Amino acid sequence: MGEGTEPLERRLGRDDFLKLAAVVGGAGLVVGPTAVAEAARVRLAKESGRLQVLDWAGYGNDGGQAMFAAYVKKHPQNKPRFTYMTNESDALAKMHAGLKPDLFRPYVGWVKYFAESGLVEPWNPKLIPSFKNLNPFMVKAGQYKGKQYGIPQDWGFDAILYRSDKVHPKAKSWGLLFDERYKGRIAWFDDLNMLVIAGLYLGFPRPWRQTDAELSKAAKFLSSKKHLARMLWASETDMDNAFASGDIWIAYAWPNDWVQMKAKKLKVVYMHPKEKPIAWVGMLMLGKDTPRRGLAHAYADAWSSAPSARWLENNYGYGHANTKARPSSSDLLRALQLANPKAVTEPNAHLDRDIPRRAVYARKWQEVKAS
Amino acid sequence: MGVETRADTPPAPQRRRRPRLDLTTPTLLGPPLAWLAVFFVVPIAIVGAYSVNALSFDPGPHAVTLSAWHSFLHSSIYLKLFWKSVQMSLLVSTAVVLLAYPLAYFLALSGTKRKYVLLLLLIAPFLTSYLLRVLAWKVILGNEGVINSFLVWTGLRSPDHPLSQLLYSRFAVMLVLGYIWLPFVALPIFVTLESLDRRLFEAATDLGASRWQTFRRVTLPLSLPGVVAAFLFVFIPTLGEFVTPSLVGGASGYMYGNQIVDLFGTGFPDWQTGSVLALFLLGVVALLTIVFSRFLNSREVTAA
Numbered sequence: 001m002g003e004g005t006e007p008l009e010r011r012l013g014r015d016d017f018l019k020l021a022a023v024v025g026g027a028g029l030v031v032g033p034t035a036v037a038e039a040a041r042v043r044l045a046k047e048s049g050r051l052q053v054l055d056w057a058g059y060g061n062d063g064g065q066a067m068f069a070a071y072v073k074k075h076p077q078n079k080p081r082f083t084y085m086t087n088e089s090d091a092l093a094k095m096h097a098g099l100k101p102d103l104f105r106p107y108v109g110w111v112k113y114f115a116e117s118g119l120v121e122p123w124n125p126k127l128i129p130s131f132k133n134l135n136p137f138m139v140k141a142g143q144y145k146g147k148q149y150g151i152p153q154d155w156g157f158d159a160i161l162y163r164s165d166k167v168h169p170k171a172k173s174w175g176l177l178f179d180e181r182y183k184g185r186i187a188w189f190d191d192l193n194m195l196v197i198a199g200l201y202l203g204f205p206r207p208w209r210q211t212d213a214e215l216s217k218a219a220k221f222l223s224s225k226k227h228l229a230r231m232l233w234a235s236e237t238d239m240d241n242a243f244a245s246g247d248i249w250i251a252y253a254w255p256n257d258w259v260q261m262k263a264k265k266l267k268v269v270y271m272h273p274k275e276k277p278i279a280w281v282g283m284l285m286l287g288k289d290t291p292r293r294g295l296a297h298a299y300a301d302a303w304s305s306a307p308s309a310r311w312l313e314n315n316y317g318y319g320h321a322n323t324k325a326r327p328s329s330s331d332l333l334r335a336l337q338l339a340n341p342k343a344v345t346e347p348n349a350h351l352d353r354d355i356p357r358r359a360v361y362a363r364k365w366q367e368v369k370a371s
Numbered sequence: 372m373g374v375e376t377r378a379d380t381p382p383a384p385q386r387r388r389r390p391r392l393d394l395t396t397p398t399l400l401g402p403p404l405a406w407l408a409v410f411f412v413v414p415i416a417i418v419g420a421y422s423v424n425a426l427s428f429d430p431g432p433h434a435v436t437l438s439a440w441h442s443f444l445h446s447s448i449y450l451k452l453f454w455k456s457v458q459m460s461l462l463v464s465t466a467v468v469l470l471a472y473p474l475a476y477f478l479a480l481s482g483t484k485r486k487y488v489l490l491l492l493l494i495a496p497f498l499t500s501y502l503l504r505v506l507a508w509k510v511i512l513g514n515e516g517v518i519n520s521f522l523v524w525t526g527l528r529s530p531d532h533p534l535s536q537l538l539y540s541r542f543a544v545m546l547v548l549g550y551i552w553l554p555f556v557a558l559p560i561f562v563t564l565e566s567l568d569r570r571l572f573e574a575a576t577d578l579g580a581s582r583w584q585t586f587r588r589v590t591l592p593l594s595l596p597g598v599v600a601a602f603l604f605v606f607i608p609t610l611g612e613f614v615t616p617s618l619v620g621g622a623s624g625y626m627y628g629n630q631i632v633d634l635f636g637t638g639f640p641d642w643q644t645g646s647v648l649a650l651f652l653l654g655v656v657a658l659l660t661i662v663f664s665r666f667l668n669s670r671e672v673t674a675a
Contacts, residue, residue, distance in 0.1 A: 086636075089636065089638055089639045089640055090636050092639075092640055093635060093636040093640040094636075096428055096640065118430070184535050184536075185535075188622070192638070192639065226622055227622075227623070229621075229622040230535070230539045230621050230622060231539045231621040231622055232621070232622050232625075234617075238618075241509075242513075242539070245513050245514060245515050245516075246513075246514045246515050247513055247514045247535070247538060247539065358639050359639055359641065361639070362638050362639030362641065363639075363641070365638065366448075366630065366633060366634065366638055367448045369622075369625055369629075369630070369633070370448045370449065370451070370452040370625065370630055371448065
């Protein structure tokens with residue numbers, strides 16, 4: 001044995017071993033990704049049909065084409081076919097009714113729900129080259145039990161938009177949505193998140209996990225103030241039109257609405273309430289057992305790229321998780337606090353989160369609407 | 372030249388006819404019945420199954436229960452909303468019938484030669500889409516819409532205090548529903564009035580009745596089946612309406628139909644409660660149809 005081992009030991013001395021390791025490592029670095037890329041290419045070639053995307057209005061062929069133009073260029077035979085969702089509940093209902101999207105976009109508060117629902121499967125971030133440029137905090141928010149269920153994309157805030165020439169808030173507070181002085185000029189969001197807002201305003205310690213008593217109090221409060229709201233908006237376009245035409249002066253709004261109203265030369269302020277705004281991050285999620293897994297990853301990559309991110313910020317006024325992107329407007333940069341990588345969380349904002357008793361919240365919100 | 376018949380001709384022997392299977396009725400009725408079964412009865416049965424949890428949105432085992440029915444019947448919220456919708460539909464239906472009757476009366480009985488042209492004008496809005504017609508009202512009723520602009524221009528309102536109740540209100544929903552359904556009401560009344568026997572009016576006049584008496588004692592009673600049918604044509608669909616309230620109703624114009632839509636989709640899906648609400652609506656509408664149909668003379672309505 002000793003005779004046999006000597007030449008080998010001589011051949012693989014420390015220096016030799018390190019050299020060999022470097023060569024093998026280098027080869028691995030070159031061959032490894034090549035092999036992964038080749039495997040992905042082969043898999044992609046096997047995938048057929050149009051990519052089924054369930055997304056929000058404005059993110060499909062109705063204005064959002066720039067966000068996935070790179071994908072369409074690479075895969076002209078597999079162009080996305082869109083079905084639109086009005087919110088996550090709507091997406092959930094559509095999927096339970098039989099829709100099988102290859103990918104769709106819930107927001108950060110729904111990651112846990114969908115990950116546990118069995119309707120989605122985790123992504124393979126290695127197949128998304130732009131993934132490395134995404135905000136690590138948001139990337140983490142898209143994980144559930146260590147797996148990447150959500151690829152973070154667009155983000156922004158739920159806050160208050162108001163006409164500064166008509167409205168004079170007593171305080172920077174969510175209370176402006178419940179201000180008697182502006183009866184008939186206020187628009188609430190048609191979503192159970194209004195109960196969270198009421199919880200924030202009423203000072204509940206955990207607005208996303210309200211007790212029965214708190215929830216009843218929040219619902220009662222909203223019912224008592226509902227006469228002030230002229231509209232409960234579910235469509236952003238409807239709200240924008242009503243705001244632009246002067247039908248409403250105060251609205252629960254997203255940054256894009258502020259951009260739109262400024263473009264119409266209205267004097268508007270996007271308020272940062274003292275109870276803090278709610279921040280949201282759009283998460284692309286992969287449909288369970290999708291037959292177009294590779295294409296879905298390619299689509300997510302197109303959305304994650306820096307040019308797409310810049311386009312989104314400049315045109316829609318939302319932030320994008322790609323840290324390489326910066327909007328050309330300094331106003332927007334300031335409003336979205338894009339220089340702050342943790343703008344979407346404490347102490348700046350409350351990041352939207354899972355509501356364990358979502359069905360109970362939903363029932364309460366329905367009661368408020370019906371009241 | 373006539374056909375000659377001879378009485379003494381012996382009758383031709385009758386051929387023995389084999390009984391033939393008459394397939395006319397099943398052939399004619401089969402497809403519509405199958406259609407009704409597949410697209411009405413089966414979906415209703417599925418909704419019924421959801422309402423008692425025999426089918427469920429949630430995966431896994433689930434027991435049949437009447438809990439959603441119990442909650443619904445003991446919930447003041449849903450029943451109050453239903454009553455609100457009933458009131459709105461009743462108001463719309465009544466107002467539209469009252470508006471449409473004189474119109475139909477004029478078209479049918481005034482003797483104008485252009486009545487069919489006028490009738491065509493009445494139904495002309497149907498040539499445009501429902502959605503477009505509803506959205507057009509937003510332009511008219513908004514704070515900077517046609518009506519408010521006119522009021523500001525005439526000095527009746529200041530620009531800072533427009534009539535904001537015109538849009539995103541219960542009033543807006545009822546106004547738009549009335550506008551949408553007016554032709555549906557006018558048409559059956561028109562057809563009923565036009566098919567009335569004119570000799571009855573002459574007889575009434577001959578017997579000394581005034582025009583008002585003729586209307587009250589002859590025309591109105593005879594046209595009632597058309598009026599009731601017209602009323603139902605409006606009342607039933609508006610009771611479950613959800614498109615118009617979502618477009619022009621705002622927070623206060625929310626109706627029972629919107630609640631059903633929310634429960635099935637845009638709210639957090641609760642198909643069990645949604646099914647209960649939908650079936651309750653269906654039951655009430657069926658009951659009302661049965662009750663109202665007692666007022667309908669089927670022959671006259673068929674003629675209409």
